[in-house]
Amino acid sequence: MSLYRVVYASQPFGYDDGMLNGILADARRCNVRDDITGALVCRADLYLQWLEGPEPAVRGAFARIARDDRHQDVRHLLSGPVEARLFGAWAMRHDPADSLIWTADEVADGVPEQADEDQIVAIFERIAGVSGPDAATRVSPD
Numbered sequence: 001m002s003l004y005r006v007v008y009a010s011q012p013f014g015y016d017d018g019m020l021n022g023i024l025a026d027a028r029r030c031n032v033r034d035d036i037t038g039a040l041v042c043r044a045d046l047y048l049q050w051l052e053g054p055e056p057a058v059r060g061a062f063a064r065i066a067r068d069d070r071h072q073d074v075r076h077l078l079s080g081p082v083e084a085r086l087f088g089a090w091a092m093r094h095d096p097a098d099s100l101i102w103t104a105d106e107v108a109d110g111v112p113e114q115a116d117e118d119q120i121v122a123i124f125e126r127i128a129g130v131s132g133p134d135a136a137t138r139v140s141p142d
Helices: 017-034 055-067 104-108 117-128
Strands: 003-012 037-043 046-054 071-082 093-095
Touching: 003 055, 017 037, 017 046, 017 055, 037 117, 046 055, 055 071, 071 117
Parallel strands: 037 093
Antiparallel strands: 003 046, 003 071, 037 046
């Protein structure tokens, strides 16, 4: 099976703990069904998500997210084939943005859209707890 990834950023609409818990529950349920894994960085001004799995399923999930009214201004940042899963053990890894990737001002100024592939991958490698030149192709134990 070939693997595919999509990374996007969006602005939360009506962000609170209840909404976040609903998004995570929906994502985990659908992702298990569709063989998708990934991670979601969330805070009041930003959702940043990595999805990986079979290409048709990942494209379908991204299309659903783009139509979801809990997300505003969905911006595609990165997509393409990958050799292995970065989040193979996670139907949806939740990162409450403890890493403080970007400030609110940087998000407002469009920094996520200006990040290159290496920068985006490094953010998610840090969340996955991996590092090194082969980290993006590491297979997590299932």
